[in-house]
Amino acid sequence: MKSYEEITEQLRKPFPPGTVKVSSDGKRGHIPVQVYMSRLEDIAKSQWHWRIIGDPVLNFEKNFVIVKGEITLVDTVRQGLGIAKIAKVDTSSIKNALMTAESEAFRDACDKFKMGWQDLAPYRDWSTSPVFKDISGLHLNEGIVIDNFDPDVHSVMPSVGRECIKCKKQLSHNEELLLSLNGIKFAYCKEHIPQQLIKKQI
Numbered sequence: 001m002k003s004y005e006e007i008t009e010q011l012r013k014p015f016p017p018g019t020v021k022v023s024s025d026g027k028r029g030h031i032p033v034q035v036y037m038s039r040l041e042d043i044a045k046s047q048w049h050w051r052i053i054g055d056p057v058l059n060f061e062k063n064f065v066i067v068k069g070e071i072t073l074v075d076t077v078r079q080g081l082g083i084a085k086i087a088k089v090d091t092s093s094i095k096n097a098l099m100t101a102e103s104e105a106f107r108d109a110c111d112k113f114k115m116g117w118q119d120l121a122p123y124r125d126w127s128t129s130p131v132f133k134d135i136s137g138l139h140l141n142e143g144i145v146i147d148n149f150d151p152d153v154h155s156v157m158p159s160v161g162r163e164c165i166k167c168k169k170q171l172s173h174n175e176e177l178l179l180s181l182n183g184i185k186f187a188y189c190k191e192h193i194p195q196q197l198i199k200k201q202i
Ligand SMILES: [Zn+2]
Pocket: 164, 165, 166, 167, 168, 169, 188, 189, 190, 191, 192
């Protein structure tokens, strides 16, 4: 087994030329999730672990989804936050948005371990990176930096806010997800959702 120091020293080494994907205006760059993942696999082997924390936050008023996750590396944990727009409220768009948000969260967590910093340095302006803390309901305990994050979106932070039309109970994010995945427009809680409307379990 390697120590945390040995692993991070290797993880932080520059990636091969051409790894950074650059936006068409040449101003922004990112490293694909698969690149981070395979480096973690190669170097940390069984000593790293990724998990999603809690339920995704789905906002169908503003059409975005937030996923929070964390990477455990040996004995050290770093969290990441990812946000993605939901193109429209249907099953595949929501799934796509969830996957994009998870990728962003994963990338964000990798960034906390300083992976790719040397490669991304030319595309970063540290002084103006948007930092946001304590988003209500997410209980973040450290500042989060997301590249290219749209402050107009994060200022409206997330409340789904619908109530079950039968019992008036506030719907959870999972209940909203269940309704969306089944194409159900009305707000039902888990208990009152008509069984014949459920196409599949999630
Ligand atoms: Zn109900």
